[in-house]
Amino acid sequence: MSKKNYDSINDFLDDNSFKNWVFQNNGTDVGFWDFWIANNPDKQDLVNEAKDLVIGVSFNKKQVGKEKVAFEWQKLEAKIKAKQKQPKRKLRHLHKYGAVASILLLVVLSVYFINRNTRITHKTNYGEILTIKLKDGSDVTLNSNSSLSYYKNESRKVWLKGEAFFQVDKKIATNAKFWVLTDDLSVEVYGTSFNVSTKRKKTDVFLEEGNIWLKLKNGQDKKMIPGNYISYSSEKNKVLEDKNIFNARIKTSWKNGSLLFDNLSLEDAMEKIKESYGFSIIFKDEESKKLSITGAVPITNIDICLQAIEKSVNVAIVKEDNSLVISKK
Template sequence: MKSDIHSVYNLLSNVSFLDWIKNPTEETDRFWEGWQEEDPKRKQQVKQAKALASSIDFKKTSPEDIRKELIFKRIQNSINEEKEEPAPNSFRAHNTQVKSDSSRIWMKWAAVFIGLIVMSGIYYFAFNNNTITHTTAFGETRNVTLPDGSEVKLNGNSSLIHSKAWESGEVRDVWLEGEAYFTVKHLGAQQKFVVHATSDFNVEVIGTEFNVLNREGKTKVVLSSGKVILNLQNETKEERLQMAPGEMVEYIHDDQVLTKKEVDPMVYTSWRNNRLIFDDTSLLEIKSILESTYGLTVKIEDKSLLEKRVYGSAPSNDISLLLKGLERSLGNQILIEGKIVTIK
């Protein structure tokens, strides 16, 4: 393969990436072009993912149609492109190994297209007139009331997709890219509420309060109250994990690993009250927040600072005050030049 299959798959599972392909803007062009410049391998991954995603008209093609013969023909074409040149006669004895290699290639591409089928369902759903999409810009938060009366607060650089209405007894499905805090209304009919973070990982609840952060190949779920069940289901494993209040579960997409630990939910949910709390938080984690939520480029001159732990709090709705608070907590000088932040 020319690039890591999981990286291409992650791009195909990324709502923002697919939005960029379908509806590019100057802002999203800058973001994705900048992302590619950070690592030369990413350009090839983006090229492959764009070719796969652009080959299907998500607006007009239903999931059932995508399952038909054409998609498997594309898989076969991809396999043919990956096959090695025919072996010389003296190496015919290794034919079994060639078949084995082809099988592995088939399984890798089949996994990608299975994921693409799932994502096509999401995007067929997203482009349907019966759905609503909510988005936030960098540094913006937004309160959303869902059709069932549940409340969602979206953090910066996030998007949420859901139906305009849910029938009685229907599963309340929503799709999240970014970060959101959910206060789910409990319905008498025990009607499930499901947050889809990736094509193989979702959060299932009845009525509860929890935070979901879904960015950069990781999904974190923090439970404030009630009960949730996490579902991991893909071609290699199926796992259900129940959470209790005060627990955080992190899912690493590429590794397909779930880890659970006890936390203080306020540290991870204080942003909804326009506050960020740092409690033994590494500068590396803070850098990720500043870049993914606020759209900043953070440069750290001394790389050893990345592991420095930070304690304290700062307002999250004023970036200048946030950076001043961080400067005091770190004890290091912070310079701001437009969208570029340098920590000395």
């Protein structure tokens, strides 16, 4: 994002942030380029050409409708049948015509299915939170060090690694389901608000509003109602926790830029900091691990976050390389 002017295709191709935008790999770069393109409409054609070169596809992106494909196929069949009624001496020309037509049809169908099946992935870095609006109208808030994937024309089925909060748009007319898939389970939804986390080799689901069904990898189904929290590990093949949580903010406050602790041990609290920022956690003494912390700390700024924890439990937290070293004051 260092360039000031983008006047040629090479200007775009030389910019790694532009490539990240093309493949939707980095939330910060995606936000930057969405804003830049919206404010530079005169560069749209240049952006499209550069995007084609990055992807490696330079044909027309216009999707071919199913009706158009069926119509062209019927026309082709009619012409072939008409040719078949002609004398046999013209069969060689018919074969040649049919071969060319088949190649053209294959190209048309290839364009259609390539565009139809494009897989889109959103990723966040440590300390980054990304808000995503899906094609079906649903909203997703993606937590740090997480990824969300789905196919371009099927955004009501998503694959999650990490953590995300979902506000699913209910399709009353079609009653269409929404699916969230993880390594442990799948979440079946019609329209509701819920939080899913796949960290620590398990999947945690908290339902804030509505009703959802969990389909566990062991074949079990579980229906959830608002306030339910279920933690399941396919590796251990069991439900680790199944309880009700009356303060929803304990599980969802991260999406608003803070972590809420309710009588949580400092050891468990620092695990959440580790998940958000990627630091290793080192305790100098066992007593500090058992200290209890209650209250909210901001996570949008790691320094302010650590200062808030230090004051809450009277400990010292020092950054050493990629570690946070904790000791009693």
